[in-house]
Amino acid sequence: MALSDDTMRGVNLGGWLVLERYIKPSLFTVPECFDKGLHDPDVCTNDVDDAYPQDQWTLTGLFKNKDDARKYLKDHWANFVKEDDIIRIKNAGLGYVRIPVGHWIMGDISPDEPYVDGEWGDFVRVVKLCRKHGIQVWVDLHTAPGSQNGFDNSGRTLPTPTGVGWSGNPENVDRTIKAVRDIAEGIKQEGIEDVVTGFGVLNEPFKGQNEAQVKDFDDRAYRAVREVLGEGTTVYIADMFDAERFNGFWDDEEHGNTVLDSHYYHVFAQTPRGFSPRQHIAYVCEKNSRDVNACCWKGGGAGGGTSVGLKRMIGEWSVSFDTLVCTKLDDVMDSYREGGEVLEFTRKIGEKRKKFLRNFAEAQMVAWESQDTGVSVGWFYWNFKMEGGAFAEWDYLRGVEEGWMPTLKAEEKAEHVFGRCEEIIFRTDDEMDIVHEFPPSDSVAPDWQAVEADDDVVVSHGESLLTKGSRERGDGIVLGFLSLVVFLLLGLGIAKKCCVRYFGGAGGKGGYQRVGEVGGVGEVA
Incomplete structure (x- = not known):
């Protein structure tokens, strides 16, 4: 099925067929291997005092026999x-749902890989349930031999983020192409291609590897999907964490019905975890919105007409904003080992925090649907559900039930319902008491995702939108007085959306001067 004019909205079924332990931590406790009363040295390779596994590689590698590993995972596949x-x-x-799958799902597992297959039947089961309830499936090849990024979501965590063990190894690239083809053929043989209408050829190849090699893989994988499933299946590719580098790529009729997939999070980089609530919204309205619109344009130039090939989508996003998953997860796993109550398993989200989460979600939906340009076809939230409460902000269905995740009817547009992104800034309380930065920024070394948030709208918590409007209109004293009134109203939490419209909320994305001598955003939050 080719892309429609309706906005695509969906969730990821993450942590199911490709395991991520923060989604279901209990799965990684493996009683047969770590519980002193149940430990079986004939089944497990580890000592009972070893650390819990951290990814699919180390989890399946715990078992001496692959049949035992498969048996352990079958209940999870059947019930998650x-x-x-x-x-x-x-x-x-x-x-829509986006379903991550491993490169091993059709049985291509080399002797040195501890992975096990056996989950294909459950994949087909869920696809047929989606058919029954009118939901389309976008399958996503989430892993590659050698690891395309070094993250746990590739199946295997490496010491540092890298994809050269995949892209720099022709045999691993060829195996990945084979996985794409085998999955496509499996979909066709099962007769479920009417439901599986999108195919992601590889999730998040790391930005540091050879761009030409990744793009060559994308083209080969695209042709493999087309040869098996035809023109009706949307093929999507990852942006290597920089969408602009794909401007002009696949900008031709031959590559129609294709999408570039981007993933935007605030919680993994050090600086945004210290943002104030309004700064998070401002960052969405400014930086994230510009990134969404960085691709894909005819001829490779922004605003030069929509590409006849690649469109855009946001395949992953979240309202998690202040807690670094991997660090908090260490504490959660320690609580499993210590016994008793699991850390924050029954955690509740306070009402003030819920109010911010809803605004944060609304702002992102407005940005991702990109009404200004029309280049974005839609989005998938990460994730559909979570085990426990430590990472509750990642749980879309919980958010809907608790009211902090907004819903939209199919015919509704986010901006028409929620207002412009800049308007959401000014209906967001800017109190720092809901921000629980974990770990503190000064305790973590900057990583590859380090960002410099020096946009004046972000630094000023959105207030530069008001002064910008005043400068452009030249209303001088009158607007200066009204600005003072607005700031007083904002302080009381009763400012209306009309204030933003009048004072320059329509200033637009990218229309602001960058701040020169300003310290890190963490210093001004």
């Missing part, structure tokens, strides 16, 4: 995604 989950997704107003 049930019909009730699909019904809840449908009732939340969503029409």
